[in-house]
Amino acid sequence: MEDLRRCTKCVLPETHETIVFNEDGVCNICTGQVFKESSINWQDRKKELDKIVETYRGKYDYDCIVPYSGGKDSTWTLDYLVKEYGLKPLVVCFDHGFMRPNLLKNTLQTAKKLGVDLHTFTPNWHVVRKLMLQSLLEKGDFCWHCHTGIFSYPMWVAIKYHVPLVIWGEPSAEYTAYYSYDQIEEVDEKRFNRFVNLGISSDDMFVRLGGELDPRDLKPYTYPPLSELRKIEYRSICLGSYVPWDVKKNVAVIHRDLGWKGDQVENVPPEFNYEKIECYMQGVRDYIKYIKRGYTRPTHLGSIDIRNSRLERDEAIKMISTYEGKRPPSLDLFLDFLGLTEDQFMEIVQEHMVSPYKHDPKKVMPGEKTHDFDQWQRHDPMPKKETEEQLKRWQRRKAVQHGS
Numbered sequence: 001m002e003d004l005r006r007c008t009k010c011v012l013p014e015t016h017e018t019i020v021f022n023e024d025g026v027c028n029i030c031t032g033q034v035f036k037e038s039s040i041n042w043q044d045r046k047k048e049l050d051k052i053v054e055t056y057r058g059k060y061d062y063d064c065i066v067p068y069s070g071g072k073d074s075t076w077t078l079d080y081l082v083k084e085y086g087l088k089p090l091v092v093c094f095d096h097g098f099m100r101p102n103l104l105k106n107t108l109q110t111a112k113k114l115g116v117d118l119h120t121f122t123p124n125w126h127v128v129r130k131l132m133l134q135s136l137l138e139k140g141d142f143c144w145h146c147h148t149g150i151f152s153y154p155m156w157v158a159i160k161y162h163v164p165l166v167i168w169g170e171p172s173a174e175y176t177a178y179y180s181y182d183q184i185e186e187v188d189e190k191r192f193n194r195f196v197n198l199g200i201s202s203d204d205m206f207v208r209l210g211g212e213l214d215p216r217d218l219k220p221y222t223y224p225p226l227s228e229l230r231k232i233e234y235r236s237i238c239l240g241s242y243v244p245w246d247v248k249k250n251v252a253v254i255h256r257d258l259g260w261k262g263d264q265v266e267n268v269p270p271e272f273n274y275e276k277i278e279c280y281m282q283g284v285r286d287y288i289k290y291i292k293r294g295y296t297r298p299t300h301l302g303s304i305d306i307r308n309s310r311l312e313r314d315e316a317i318k319m320i321s322t323y324e325g326k327r328p329p330s331l332d333l334f335l336d337f338l339g340l341t342e343d344q345f346m347e348i349v350q351e352h353m354v355s356p357y358k359h360d361p362k363k364v365m366p367g368e369k370t371h372d373f374d375q376w377q378r379h380d381p382m383p384k385k386e387t388e389e390q391l392k393r394w395q396r397r398k399a400v401q402h403g404s
């Protein structure tokens with residue numbers, strides 16, 4: 001385990017985004033949680049949600065849109081809206097390209113059991129791999145296409161199908177301090193620019209990719225113009241702003257009622273098998289986070305459990321040392337898809353290290369394959385020439401930025 005200052009109540013380290021410690025060394029995520037538990041009148045919040053739902057019910061082809069990944073949060077959201085309110089939702093799924101077999105099974109089974117229409121969109125892979133490489137270079141985070149697509153695409157569907165109410169799952173106050181629980185968070189363009197798109201708009205992305213793409217290829221990653229959203233009188237909210245979010249309870253409900261199944265995830269303890277089972281690149285995502293910030297999911301998951309009094313702090317510390325920072329087998333696929341060598345990868349990611357963490361690649365141990373590794377879809381790799389051109393363009397841009 002790395003030598004970082006951590007919250008004295010949970011185990012979040014100083015390299016966590018938006019973290020601030022108070023004089024007792026307790027982090028602002030922990031103090032925000034106390035507010036959620038003690039100061040919110042959840043009965044009033046629920047009544048507000050009742051009102052919103054009644055405003056939109058029965059007036060359009062669908063009562064609402066539920067953006068859906070097949071993971072625990074969107075599954076519970078969908079289950080709740082159908083059972084508690086009897087809504088007729090259009091379920092919108094953005095396929096990021098790395099869906100796992102168990103997840104696809106969960107999705108189809110949930111749609112059938114609940115009796116809902118499922119709309120899936122799979123974007124152009126040739127574009128996706130360019131976007132992944134570019135966002136890795138710029139931000140040390142290859143998921144730009146997924147972050148932006150997941151939040152933009154359902155809004156385009158809302159406009160196209162004229163379904164103004166969009167209901168998301170958990171609010172971001174649950175995990176970061178970009179928003180706090182005392183403000184009700186609207187999932188809008190402001191939020192999109194603030195923490196979804198990594199500070200890169202699709203116009204920027206177009207330019208950074210050398211203007212090579214058809215601009216229409218970037219539309220699924222572009223937040224629709226506010227004027228068009230206002231025309232349909234849209235409303236985009238998180239269910240978790242109105243109903244208290246308890247992940248473990250929610251998982252128990254969807255497991256019991258829908259047969260929803262968790263899955264093994266690279267470098268995560270088996271007791272958290274309900275988390276981030278959507279994407280077989282999750283292990284690479286976590287590994288990158290470790291190289292940049294010296295911590296990963298066990299820290300995050302342990303912290304949530306400590307706050308909910310389900311785990312002792314020293315047990316969390318033990319879990320962190322056992323599971324964090326191993327090289328995930330999914331990295332081989334990732335390098336192949338983008339045409340990178342492991343040295344190139346390490347060099348790119350280490351440019352994004354967050355002080356005071358210093359990564360030492362020599363200390364890294366190999367991680368284990370998950371049971372479904374051989375069933376993960378193998379995509380066509382980016383042609384070597386394309387990778388090289390993109391890397392060269394990036395080197396030139398950096399040289400200009402550094403004035404050399």
Ligand SMILES: [Zn+2]
Nearest residue numbers: 007010027030
């Ligand atoms: Zn804390």
